Amino acid sequence: MSGEGLTVRDLRVTFDGFTAVDGVDLDIRPGDLRFLIGPNGAGKTTLVDAVTGLVKATGSVRFGDQDLLGRPVQKIARLGIGRTFQTATVFEELTVVQNLDIAAGAGRGIWTMLRRRKDVPEPVARALETIGLSDLRDRPAGVLAHGQKQWLEIGMLLVQDVRLLLLDEPVAGMSHDEREATGELLRRVSEDRTVVVIEHDMDFMRAYARSVSVLHAGKVLSEGSVAEVQADAKVQEVYLGRASEPEPTPRPAPAAAAASVAEEA
Numbered sequence: 016m017s018g019e020g021l022t023v024r025d026l027r028v029t030f031d032g033f034t035a036v037d038g039v040d041l042d043i044r045p046g047d048l049r050f051l052i053g054p055n056g057a058g059k060t061t062l063v064d065a066v067t068g069l070v071k072a073t074g075s076v077r078f079g080d081q082d083l084l085g086r087p088v089q090k091i092a093r094l095g096i097g098r099t100f101q102t103a104t105v106f107e108e109l110t111v112v113q114n115l116d117i118a119a120g121a122g123r124g125i126w127t128m129l130r131r132r133k134d135v136p137e138p139v140a141r142a143l144e145t146i147g148l149s150d151l152r153d154r155p156a157g158v159l160a161h162g163q164k165q166w167l168e169i170g171m172l173l174v175q176d177v178r179l180l181l182l183d184e185p186v187a188g189m190s191h192d193e194r195e196a197t198g199e200l201l202r203r204v205s206e207d208r209t210v211v212v213i214e215h216d217m218d219f220m221r222a223y224a225r226s227v228s229v230l231h232a233g234k235v236l237s238e239g240s241v242a243e244v245q246a247d248a249k250v251q252e253v254y255l256g257r258a259s260e261p262e263p264t265p266r267p268a269p270a271a272a273a274a275s276v277a278e279e280a
């Protein structure tokens with residue numbers, strides 16, 4: 016495995032006196048496929064927001080030999096750091112290949128990018144292959160299935176030569192087959208890049224994580240392999256302790272996650 020790793024030290028994010036990320040340390044080695052899990056409100060998305068420059072933070076965040084904290088969002092993106100959000104943000108009216116072409120940018124004019132072409136640039140062709148959308152390259156992105164849109168979005172990061180991908184719940188709302196295909200895609204992508212996945216789906220996490228960090232109340236509660244995290248009594252307590260609370264959003268409930276985390280412990 017190759018690529019750069021992500022090192023986070025004493026990361027803190029505060030919103031009007033409320034500390035959402037409270038002294039987080041992370042060492043994510045090059046080529047890792049790290050899952051960030053934890054109950055709703057644990058600080059997972061805020062942590063990723065801090066790494067990508069969307070919220071102000073203190074502490075230190077390094078990717079390879081580059082300091083990220085305090086740099087503007089665009090500069091961080093230019094250092095090879097890209098993210099997806101829970102809702103895919105593709106251009107629905109444009110074709111798959113046009114979406115990739117625009118993401119690749121590469122100094123071409125807009126009309127060149129929008130023209131339908133037989134030959135696509137090599138990085139775009141490679142991304143199409145990696146995300147499994149070669150056959151659908153000339154379809155408008157708007158007609159793609161939910162899972163395919165997420166893969167296209169990952170492809171849009173690949174053509175930008177992103178070397179650290181931060182993905183926010185990439186399999187939410189996907190079918191079983193789409194989840195499997197996404198897991199395999201993440202494995203391929205992480206062969207020569209570093210991948211961080213925020214996830215609530217514990218089955219998916221167990222099947223594909225190379226390492227796991229559990230966040231709770233803004234802190235790292237536990238870290239290690241899937242087996243180590245599942246065996247950690249603190250993790251079981253946090254999930255099981257919330258089992259009777261109502262779930263505010265229609266995603267897999269902490270109760271289900273708790274059962275799933277604890278199941279093999």
Ligand SMILES: Nc1ncnc2c1ncn2[C@@H]1O[C@H](COP(=O)(O)OP(=O)(O)OP(=O)(O)O)[C@@H](O)[C@H]1O
Nearest residue numbers: 030033034035053054055056057058059060061062
């Ligand atoms: N812009 C903001 N202003 C104030 N509070 C915020 C802001 N963004 C997040 N928070 C709070 O910070 C805490 C952490 O939120 P965050 O979205 O990072 O959690 P999460 O672990 O990603 O949760 P989920 O799994 O539900 O997405 C929550 O209590 C949330 O309400």
